[in-house]
Amino acid sequence: MDSCQNCKFRSKLFDKLSEEELETINSNKQTYLVSKGETICVAGEQIKEFVYLVEGLVKLQKVGRDGKAQIVSVARPLDFVGLLTVFSNQDYQYTITALVDSRFCRIDIDVMRQLAAKNGLFALDILKYISKISDEIIRHTYAINSKNLRGRIAMILLDFANKHFESDTFLLPLSRKELAELIDMTPENVIRILSEFRRDNLVYVKGKQIEIIDRKLLEKIRDLG
Amino acid sequence: MDSCQNCKFRSKLFDKLSEEELETINSNKQTYLVSKGETICVAGEQIKEFVYLVEGLVKLQKVGRDGKAQIVSVARPLDFVGLLTVFSNQDYQYTITALVDSRFCRIDIDVMRQLAAKNGLFALDILKYISKISDEIIRHTYAINSKNLRGRIAMILLDFANKHFESDTFLLPLSRKELAELIDMTPENVIRILSEFRRDNLVYVKGKQIEIIDRKLLEKIRDLG
DNA sequence: CGCGGCTTTGATGTTCATCAAGTAAAGTGG
DNA sequence: CCACTTTACTTGATGAACATCAAAGCCGCG
Structure with missing residues (x-):
């Protein structure tokens, strides 16, 4: 079988x-x-x-x-x-x-x-x-390695949305620490920038639940970062 | 033929x-x-x-x-x-x-x-x-990417000596700018650290001519950087 | 001889890691 | 199911590492 x-x-x-x-x-x-x-x-x-x-x-x-x-x-x-x-x-x-x-x-x-x-x-x-x-x-x-921290976070969020979940709403399969290990930064800064994105209404963030709100701007941050 | x-x-x-x-x-x-x-x-x-x-x-x-x-x-x-x-x-x-x-x-x-x-x-x-x-x-x-700038320079010098020339004396085939592009730093800092190594008598540097003087210490800088 | 690119050094500013301290969440054993 | 412990998360303050900017010297080449 x-x-x-x-x-x-x-x-x-x-x-x-x-x-x-x-x-x-x-x-x-x-x-x-x-x-x-x-x-x-x-x-x-x-x-x-x-x-x-x-x-x-x-x-x-x-x-x-x-x-x-x-x-x-x-x-x-x-x-x-x-x-x-x-x-x-x-x-x-x-x-x-x-x-x-x-x-x-x-x-x-x-x-x-x-x-x-x-x-x-x-x-x-x-x-x-x-x-x-x-x-x-x-x-x-x-x-x-060619991006600044904000660009890295933007990139990884878009990557998950595009490649893994094919949706702008998803549940992160990684902890903040693991995210940091994946994009070569410290957990503190991962959190800091996620909070910043939330404050600026780019992304809804609650624990592992993610929703991309302003995709256009996020893509800009990724590409210019 | x-x-x-x-x-x-x-x-x-x-x-x-x-x-x-x-x-x-x-x-x-x-x-x-x-x-x-x-x-x-x-x-x-x-x-x-x-x-x-x-x-x-x-x-x-x-x-x-x-x-x-x-x-x-x-x-x-x-x-x-x-x-x-x-x-x-x-x-x-x-x-x-x-x-x-x-x-x-x-x-x-x-x-x-x-x-x-x-x-x-x-x-x-x-x-x-x-x-x-x-x-x-x-x-x-x-x-x-896991090394600081001194570690990177030490690594690349040792790499050239070991892998490419099999000698501690060699002629760099890259410009300072190219070196920078290879190890992800600015040309200014490549030069700065090479000068520093020369001051500390780790390496003889004159233009593209390189001679590794204190290999032990250079290896230490590479491994700890 | 003079121009442009490569090299060198110093001064300044930004980005990011580290440290510290506190809060929320998630296991764990009674 | 609840107290307890541990682990994850979050925010702020500080400092170090590195990029950037500026200016001068050097070298090869037309």
Whole structure:
């Protein structure tokens, strides 16, 4: 019933696989449920499996020398959270933690490698995804660092509205501290600027509940910040 | 005489190709010489060719909204400068410029794609390289942003000494302004801190000539900054 | 010789992190 | 379900790090 062949969450990444190859994946995969806050894999551990997010939301983070966490990316299903370094590195580069209750699959990494080696079109698709993800992370990082604090908050709010929720009203899946780790600022300043946006009637903010009121102005702050 | 089959600069990237496949590359490649300062490809242009640096040194940069350049990476031969976005994107994401006189090859991108589709082991090797390069760029970017200005200068000097020249004495291939673009600070502060390092007898600095004098202390500044 | 870009140093101002202290919210055990 | 503890959130005051501005010296090049 839960076979990869019939999985409605299956991504286009696997489109180039034959029925037989899909069955290989199916018989080498395991499905897991994790609750909010649970860790899926830990940076530094040896990679044995390819991690594929089916439902939910996770964060990829690394820990700096000073022990402070930095969130590299917030990933949704089909973002192939484990993909990034699976093919270059022996160890996970990032710790992956569920932001909401999530479901994911693990596929033996050697099985993935063998399929890629055997099926060049499949490998080429993985290539495309990896390039795309890396590219987005790099772009995001540079975007963040080129903006002032108000611009960063504006950007991240619009990003959540546009990419994650497709609505101007949403429930933030991150704490203020996590927001700070994602856009490289202190929790105090995240709060300060959110309050400022609320005072200026740009955004309705109550706890994690967010509503974008003046989208035009917010976009201006993002773009000029 | 200049065939890929005999090329002594050929990277391990092509190891998985058969003689016949190498010949396909050979007959679809073109070799170019560029002088210092010349541009190899421009961000935004359509990707038609895979760019492979044979000899020299180049910078990858993008231009921010404000028109200021940011250097994403300084690449040597075998760094596959064009690799990063070739497989995900229609357009070059970065402008590539020679920092010293350089030699590079262009290979038709469709030929590369076809070879990857046909030869899974080759595709898998490309995958490894892409992952590795992205990973390094991301790591470098985070490293830079987590350090104060003195730490950044120390880091970049040690990086040049270790990775690029394998010597504590070398000629900087970048201007002060370019250095600033690479490590996200202003040219004034690059100069200020270089002068400071010279005053403290950490580094001999005269124009582009650099000599690391107190490596231990410089490493400490890098790691603690 | 003189012009323009690169380099250097100093003075000033802004942005942001840090510190401190208090309030709300969310678990936790009885 | 309520007191208790802990964690998250919020605001203000202070200081440090860094960008910006200004001005002068240097070097290569026409």
